[in-house]
Amino acid sequence: MNANHPINIEALLTHIPLFNGLAPEEISRIAHGTREIHASKGDILFHKGDSCNGFHLLVYGQVKLAFTSQQGNEKVVEILTQGQSFGEAIMFMEKPYIVFAQALTDSLLLHVSKHAVFDELARDHNLCRKMLAGMAMRLHQLMNDVESYSLHSGKQRIIGYLLRELAEEDLNGTNVAVTLPTNKGVIASRLNLTQEHFSRILHELSELRLIVVEGRKIHIPSVANLRKHEG
Numbered sequence: 001m002n003a004n005h006p007i008n009i010e011a012l013l014t015h016i017p018l019f020n021g022l023a024p025e026e027i028s029r030i031a032h033g034t035r036e037i038h039a040s041k042g043d044i045l046f047h048k049g050d051s052c053n054g055f056h057l058l059v060y061g062q063v064k065l066a067f068t069s070q071q072g073n074e075k076v077v078e079i080l081t082q083g084q085s086f087g088e089a090i091m092f093m094e095k096p097y098i099v100f101a102q103a104l105t106d107s108l109l110l111h112v113s114k115h116a117v118f119d120e121l122a123r124d125h126n127l128c129r130k131m132l133a134g135m136a137m138r139l140h141q142l143m144n145d146v147e148s149y150s151l152h153s154g155k156q157r158i159i160g161y162l163l164r165e166l167a168e169e170d171l172n173g174t175n176v177a178v179t180l181p182t183n184k185g186v187i188a189s190r191l192n193l194t195q196e197h198f199s200r201i202l203h204e205l206s207e208l209r210l211i212v213v214e215g216r217k218i219h220i221p222s223v224a225n226l227r228k229h230e231g
Contacts, residue, residue, distance in 0.1 A: 055087035058080050064078070079186065
């Protein structure tokens, strides 16, 4: 899509899972409080400490949420892809952002204003339940991440990640492949590993003939054999 050609925000909103089932007039009201954001690769959407005036929906592209430690190291909290939303919890808390958001690829996002959301929530309790469910799922994933960082080795984390990235029909397959959605440094940070440790484990798994690395594409000769090493 070209920034010079306005998009149909109402049409896009109807395809967002969060807004499934809303009547046309409800979609129209939300659309009035929504603006499109065209982000180029590397663009910062917001910084830590910026005020939050709504939440974002990712129409296409890829965005990372991250923060920088006092030592200057970047920690990736989440990698978002098409159809995902972010910023709802901070919007409800009425606090500044606690992370920064950066486009990993050229992306199109919708920013739905806080006022539009709050007005619609007052009218439609179903939307409220959907937003709560979405935030609960994200919290559940965060707790899984904390458990993984605390209890699992780096090798277990990487194998678990590769298995989660497999298509459902490949979960018990042979000669399947996973394409990493972004560079290895970002994936490593997401798994709470250094890039060097991440690369070393990939090399170890390759030596065990559990995977074959071809750039961002990871070939898995036998999912069953890889799963045996997950622990």
